Every structure is written in structure tokens, then in C-alpha cells.
Amino acid sequence: MKKVSPFALGATLYMPATRTDLLSVVMGEKLQGLRSLVVCLEDAVSEIDLDVALANLGTLLMDIDRRGGRPEDGPMMFVRPRNADMAAKLSAWPLMRHADGYVMPKLNLNNIDAWAKSVEGTDLYLMPTLETKEVFDPTAMVELRNALLETIADRVIALRIGGNDLMGCLGLRRPQSTTLYQTPMGYVIPMLAGVMGAAGFALTAPVFEQIHSQDLLKAELDLDMAHGLVGKTAIHPSQVAIIHRALQVSIDDLNSAKAILSDAAPAVFQFNGAMCEPATHLKWAENIVERARWHGLRTDKTANLSGAPLTLIEAAG
Incomplete structure (x- = not known):
């Protein structure tokens, strides 16, 4: 597998697999300038809509195949399965070759082997998400880092920091007037940057959920860059250009x-x-x-x- 630069990700836009406009986004016809996207089958899709979401993903892949594949200058495309079992089933779909890889939710020591097996025999890349209560424990993160190095490190483009889930572990939600760095995430992000970054893993920054607070988003991006993070999750197209500007170099x-x-x-x-x-x-x-x-x-x-x-x-x- 060829190495993919984590800086190629830029702003990664999450989109529920139930959306009907996925093809136009994936093909670069809509949201021009987008570098990467995630078709989500996990938190963004309710259990009752799961069958519809899976069918919609299958249709998306068939439509991509009919067009001869994704354009080289279009966004990278990842799928976020609910768990490793679902990932293994998706990996058996021949048309999954049109995706770049999986975003792995809630990675921990108990499921890392199952995730590794789910992509055996494929060329799919992985982006594990750190978003469980174990993330607050530096010792647990050292153990997880070592397990990553022993199993799937060659497939990992970047590790994603799941800020909302981590705040949820503490019964908290992002304040509307401060950056994440003024919450307990101000401890977690530097710790992960040290533990995982020292082993060569790139990390992406958590989502900024206050869609209309652009000045606060810019302030948080300054701190993301200061901690060496290589990209940021986006939940709205209006955030993409702001994130990309923050990633520019003086x-x-x-x-x-x-x-x-x-x-x-x-x-x-x-x-x-x-x-x-x-x-x-x-x-x-x-x-x-x-x-x-x-x-x-x-x-x-x-x-x-x-x-x-x-x-x-x-x-x-």
C-alpha cells in the first residue's frame, strides 16, 4: 500500500449515509475544494434507518462504478461502519474498492484485533477514532499505541480525536463561548499529541459544533495547529474553507x-x-x-x- 499524507485530509466532512446527494459530493461536483469526507453509518444514523443507509451506500458505490470510479482530483472517501463486524461485511463487497478506507469508531484494546481482521485482503486504509473513557488514561493510551504499532500501523493515515464523545464520557458538552482547550480536552489533546505523536501517528482535531461562531472556530484552529494536529473534522460545509485556511503555512x-x-x-x-x-x-x-x-x-x-x-x-x- 502506498503511503498517504495525513495533510491530504484537510477538513474532513462527515455525512450520514442516508443522504441522497452523496454521489455529487464524492464526485467533486458539489462542495468544490473538499479534500475528504466520511459516509457515516454509526452515530449519524439511527438504528431504524440503518437498512436504508446500507442500501444507499451500496447504490453510491454502484453509481461510482458506473462512472468509472472516483475522480483523482476529488475528495478522499471513507466509510464509518458501526463496528468491526459491519466493517468485515462491507469489506466483502467488491465495490468497496471505490472507498479509500474506514473510520473506526471507539477503538480500544478489546476490538483492535477484530478491526485488523476486518480489512485483511483489502487495500483499505484506516482512521481509528479515540473517543472512549480509556483515552483519559495515559497508561491505557501507551498500551493502545503499542497495539496499533503491532497490528494496523501501516494502514493508519491518522488518528481522529472524538471530542464530543470524550466530553460525553464526563457528562459535559462543549461550551458555546470557549474552545475545547478550555475544557478537560485541554488535557487530553496535548497528552495524545505526545503519546501518539511521538510514535509517528498523525492526529486530527475534534469537530467544532458551533456552526455560526467562526471567530471561535478560528481561535480553536490556532490551538489545533500549535499542537501539531493535521486536520479537523467538519460538520458543515461553511467550516471547510476556514479549516483549510488555518492549515496554510506562513x-x-x-x-x-x-x-x-x-x-x-x-x-x-x-x-x-x-x-x-x-x-x-x-x-x-x-x-x-x-x-x-x-x-x-x-x-x-x-x-x-x-x-x-x-x-x-x-x-x-
């Missing part, structure tokens, strides 16, 4: 990253008034270049706080 950061990655870079040097040390900042620099590759450069006036000319440094060598 010219100063890109120039700094290219200087760090240069074969001619000294062991320690100054750039834009900050110390750069390639041995320490290598991974950061690689991530900045990859982010810029997928999301481009910020062009707003605040992106160039140093006052340096807006010129792009090409790495030597």
Missing part, C-alpha cells in the same frame, strides 16, 4: 523550514530572530513543507510578522 515558517532542511545548513543558525537547530527541528520542518504542499501559503498581512520580504527560500542541495 512564508516565514516555510522559509525557515527550507533553511533547516538544506544540506548546507549549519548545526545552529539564526533565522528571523529565532534559533534554528536542524537536529532538533527536522521533523517540524518536514511537516511544514508537507503542509505547504497540500494547503499552500497564507497571504494575509498577519502571516509575515517578521517584516521580511515575501520571498521563498529554495533549499540548497
Whole structure:
């Protein structure tokens, strides 16, 4: 399986499998600029509607097949089954090859082997969701990280942080006037960024459910970026462009990253008034270049706080 950049995900829009406009979104005809989407069979679909949702997914896959497959420049498409048993049944559908993979709800040590078996013999990627009470326990997350490394790590594009479910474990709901980082998630997200990120797993940020609070969404995205998160779940099309703008890279950061990655870079040097040390900042620099590759450069006036000319440094060598 070829490696997929987690930065390719961008804003990931969740859509219930019961929707009738899925094909136009999947084919890139509607919501242009969308990078990835999830056809959800889990929380977004009630039990009474499950048969309809599965039939609608089957129709979607047949329609994609009739069109000769999904366009290369269209959004990545993932399916979110209810559990590993459902995933195994879906994997047996020949047309499931038109999906990129599964979003795995409520991953834990008890179901990870079943999820691994559900995709055996396929080329489906996986995006496990961390959203159960065990996520609050760093020791449990170390154990889960090790299990991921031993089983499905080669299929994992990114780990998704299920903010609403995690808040629900505590009997809480996101406040309307603050970011998630001002709740107990302000402990969980940095902990996961450390435990999982240190093992090489990318993480995506939880959904922002206040659809009309764009300024608060932007503030939360700043914190998402500061914690190294590579994308964010979207629940409304109006959030997609805002998330993608937040993922853009400033010219100063890109120039700094290219200087760090240069074969001619000294062991320690100054750039834009900050110390750069390639041995320490290598991974950061690689991530900045990859982010810029997928999301481009910020062009707003605040992106160039140093006052340096807006010129792009090409790495030597």
C-alpha cells in the first residue's frame, strides 16, 4: 500500500449515509475544494434507518462504478461502519474498492484485533477514532499505541480525536463561548499529541459544533495547529474553507523550514530572530513543507510578522 499524507485530509466532512446527494459530493461536483469526507453509518444514523443507509451506500458505490470510479482530483472517501463486524461485511463487497478506507469508531484494546481482521485482503486504509473513557488514561493510551504499532500501523493515515464523545464520557458538552482547550480536552489533546505523536501517528482535531461562531472556530484552529494536529473534522460545509485556511503555512515558517532542511545548513543558525537547530527541528520542518504542499501559503498581512520580504527560500542541495 502506498503511503498517504495525513495533510491530504484537510477538513474532513462527515455525512450520514442516508443522504441522497452523496454521489455529487464524492464526485467533486458539489462542495468544490473538499479534500475528504466520511459516509457515516454509526452515530449519524439511527438504528431504524440503518437498512436504508446500507442500501444507499451500496447504490453510491454502484453509481461510482458506473462512472468509472472516483475522480483523482476529488475528495478522499471513507466509510464509518458501526463496528468491526459491519466493517468485515462491507469489506466483502467488491465495490468497496471505490472507498479509500474506514473510520473506526471507539477503538480500544478489546476490538483492535477484530478491526485488523476486518480489512485483511483489502487495500483499505484506516482512521481509528479515540473517543472512549480509556483515552483519559495515559497508561491505557501507551498500551493502545503499542497495539496499533503491532497490528494496523501501516494502514493508519491518522488518528481522529472524538471530542464530543470524550466530553460525553464526563457528562459535559462543549461550551458555546470557549474552545475545547478550555475544557478537560485541554488535557487530553496535548497528552495524545505526545503519546501518539511521538510514535509517528498523525492526529486530527475534534469537530467544532458551533456552526455560526467562526471567530471561535478560528481561535480553536490556532490551538489545533500549535499542537501539531493535521486536520479537523467538519460538520458543515461553511467550516471547510476556514479549516483549510488555518492549515496554510506562513512564508516565514516555510522559509525557515527550507533553511533547516538544506544540506548546507549549519548545526545552529539564526533565522528571523529565532534559533534554528536542524537536529532538533527536522521533523517540524518536514511537516511544514508537507503542509505547504497540500494547503499552500497564507497571504494575509498577519502571516509575515517578521517584516521580511515575501520571498521563498529554495533549499540548497
